[in-house]
Amino acid sequence: xxxxxxxxxxxxxxxxxxxxxxxxxxxxxxxxxxxxxxxxxxxxxxxxxxxxxxxxxxxxxxxxxxxxxxxxxxxxxxxxxxxxxxxxxxxxxxxxxxxxxxxxxxxxxxxxxxxxxxxxxxxxxxxxxxxxxxxxxxxxxxxxxxxxxxxxxxxxxxxxxxxxxxxxxxxxxxxxxxxxxxxxxxxxxxxxxxxxxxxxxxxxxxxxxxxxxxxxxxxxxxxxxxxxxxxxxxxxxxxxxxxxxxxxxxxxxxxxxxxxxxxxxxxxxxxxxxxxxxxxxxxxxxxxxxxxxxxxxxxx
Numbered sequence: 001x002x003x004x005x006x007x008x009x010x011x012x013x014x015x016x017x018x019x020x021x022x023x024x025x026x027x028x029x030x031x032x033x034x035x036x037x038x039x040x041x042x043x044x045x046x047x048x049x050x051x052x053x054x055x056x057x058x059x060x061x062x063x064x065x066x067x068x069x070x071x072x073x074x075x076x077x078x079x080x081x082x083x084x085x086x087x088x089x090x091x092x093x094x095x096x097x098x099x100x101x102x103x104x105x106x107x108x109x110x111x112x113x114x115x116x117x118x119x120x121x122x123x124x125x126x127x128x129x130x131x132x133x134x135x136x137x138x139x140x141x142x143x144x145x146x147x148x149x150x151x152x153x154x155x156x157x158x159x160x161x162x163x164x165x166x167x168x169x170x171x172x173x174x175x176x177x178x179x180x181x182x183x184x185x186x187x188x189x190x191x192x193x194x195x196x197x198x199x200x201x202x203x204x205x206x207x208x209x210x211x212x213x214x215x216x217x218x219x220x221x222x223x224x225x226x227x228x229x230x231x232x233x234x235x236x237x238x239x240x241x242x243x244x245x246x247x248x249x250x251x252x253x254x255x256x257x258x259x260x261x262x263x264x265x266x267x268x269x270x271x272x273x274x275x276x277x278x279x280x281x282x283x284x285x286x287x288x289x290x291x292x293x294x295x296x297x298x299x300x
Contacts, residue, residue, distance in 0.1 A: 007034035008233060008289045009278050013094055014038050016231040016271070016296040022046040023091035026082065026223070028075035028216065029053065033061040035094055036068070043067055050085055052078070054124040057106070074124060076215040082223050089225035095216065098235045098288060099123075099203065111203065113195040116176040121199075121206045131202040135172050140164045150210075150238065151201030159185055159198070200236065213239055217246045221267035224299035230268060233294045240275065240293045247297040268297035 007013070013035055017025065021044030027036045030053035039049055040063060049068050052075040053059070062070045071081045075095065082090060099111060108117050119131035134146070143160035147153045159182060166172060166181035179195065186194045204210060220230050230247075234240040242252055249256040250266030257265040276296070278289035 006286050007032075007038070007096065008098070008286065008292045009276070009282070009294055010034065010038055012276055012294055013096070013231055013233065014042065016276075016294065017092040017094060017229050019043065020047075020091055024048040024050070024087045024089075026078070026087070026090050026093045027051045028078060028093065029096045030058050030061070030070070031055075031096070032058070033063060035096060036063060039094070040065060040068065048087065050082060050087055050090075052081070056125055074212060076212040076219075078216055079219040079223055088223075090223055090228060091225055092229040092231065093220050093224060095232045097209075097213070097233060097239050098292070111199070113175065113179070113192070113199055116174055118174055119172070119178060119202070121203045123207045127207075129206050131206050132171075132173055134202055134205055135163060135178060136167055146205050147198065147201045149201075150204040151197040152237075153194070153197050153201065155185055204238070210238060210242065213242055214246075214252060217242065221250070221299065224267075226299055228299045229271070230297045230299070231294070233292050235288075235291045235293075240295070243295050244275070247295060267300060269300050271296040271298050 017039065019025065019039065019042040021042065023043070025039055025043070025048070027039060027049065030036055030051040033051070036049060036051050043049065045067070047067055050071060051068065052071045052073055054072060054074045056072075059070065059072060062068075069085050071085070073081055078093075082088065109120055111121055119135055121131040122129070134143075138146070140160045143163055144157050147159050148156035153159060162182055162185055163172070163178075172178050172181055178198075182198070224230060232243045234243055245252050247268050247270050248266075250268065251257075259265050272295065275293035277294070278292055282289045
């Protein structure tokens with residue numbers, strides 16, 4: 001597990017889950033298993049933990065324990081696989097939405113701006129769409145939309161145009177190809193931030209991250225038992241906004257719906273006012289914690 005990241009806000013996540021020794025819990029982003037191992041410490045002999053991860057690398061970290069079930073699937077299929085494993089109602093669900101350091105550190109996965117590699121970025125190596133396909137086949141308008149919405153990039157329109165023009169000279173296959181093509185657009189002194197936004201946009205598109213998150217949040221409300229906890233940690237504003245809105249309104253936009261008597265029709269209630277953030281000490285030790293926002297809700 002050494003090349004996986006230290007779990008961010010580990011104690012805060014465990015406290016937020018409010019673990020009952022004989023309860024059933026779900027960790028939908030298993031990764032290196034850091035959060036899962038800590039949850040297991042709090043479970044009694046009748047407790048159960050179901051962990052999801054679609055990344056083949058994560059399977060090497062599986063926990064050998066009869067109370068532990070590993071599901072090698074995307075967590076957008078939460079409801080089906082919980083039902084399959086006899087967990088129709090669970091006591092807590094944890095999601096840590098960050099890409100693991102491990103994925104960034106494996107050069108050939110193409111997630112990182114530090115290495116030259118094929119433009120890949122698939123979290124599930126079996127899926128069809130890669131970053132290379134997005135960069136080489138999407139129309140200028142589609143690229144403009146992705147970079148503008150998912151990357152929150154100021155000059156998204158020029159960026160899309162530059163890529164479409166650049167690929168006329170031949171396919172953009174690698175991280176270096178992409179960087180060299182767009183080098184003239186990168187603001188001086190902000191190279192790292194700009195490229196990180198470009199890569200974030202491509203990664204979200206390749207893995208359909210926001211659609212997956214919406215599917216997951218809606219299902220989590222069905223899967224949780226009354227009084228069960230939803231604990232979600234996100235690392236950028238697009239994800240955090242979806243989580244915040246769903247907890248506050250039971251949907252992703254618009255106003256909360258009310259019943260005939262004027263009562264709010266929403267499945268969850270926020271436990272914490274606003275998002276919880278990491279301590280200064282943790283941020284010093286683990287840079288990933290800087291952008292993390294933790295939100296906690298309880299099923300009504």
